[in-house]
Each structure stands twice: as structure tokens, then as C-alpha cells.
Amino acid sequence: QVQLVESGGGAVQAGESLRLSCAASGRPLNAYSWGWFRQTPGKEREFVAAISDRDRLTRYADSVKGRFAVSRDNTKNTTYLQMNSLEGGGTGKEYCSEDLNYVTYVRGETYQIQYWGQRTQGTVAS
Secondary structure (H helix, E strand, O other): OOEEEEEOOEEEOOOOOEEEEEEEEOOOOOOOEEEEEEEOOOOOOEEEEEEOOOOOOEEEOOOOOOOEEEEEEOOOOEEEEEEOOOOOOEEEEEEEEEEOOHHHHHOOOHHHOOEEOOOOOOEEEO
């Protein structure tokens, strides 16, 4: 059974940084693309960033370009989301995800994504 376990997050001041991690287990291959989404109260999950498997192509939402960076360490089956210059007044939860096809993230086909993490700790920037 595939599991994605996120860590990181917490409360910070506007302008500060946070780093999230997401580790995968229960699957034999590293040929997965990773994606990060954010959900704020009362709203649907919104795409934040994605990274492909081999070529490590990256894609970002316009709202985080230049501030966030997604990366991966295949030796640890882990992806990271470095969030810099966090904007104030924001409360939400970040979710990591995996899919075999990077195109799923490029096309915004969220409903196709195969695996999701179960975010337990949110991020607050005040």
C-alpha cells in the first residue's frame, strides 16, 4: 500500500520561510512525478508546484513563482517544497501527491492523481 507522509509546516511570520517534506513508501519505483497542492478553509485544493521524475522538470502556480522551489531526492523517495517569502494572512494545508504522468499536473487533471498524502499540520503565516 502506497503511503505519502508529509512533514514540516507550522506558524511563521510573513516573509519567513518553511520547508515541507513528503516521503513515499510502499511502492517499488521512483518513476513518479510529485505535486504539491494547497487548500485554504472553504476552498478547493489549488495547485502549487510539481516536479517530474527523470528530467526533474518543474512547474509552479503563478502565485508562487520566484518564491517556492520544489525538489526531490530519489534515494529517499522524498520530495521537498521550499516556501520562501510567505505571505501574511494565510492559513492552509499543503498536500503532496504522486502520479506516474507529469502531464497530469501540466494539464491540471487533479482528478487523475493516483496518490495523495494526508496532511495533518497546516501552515500559518501571520
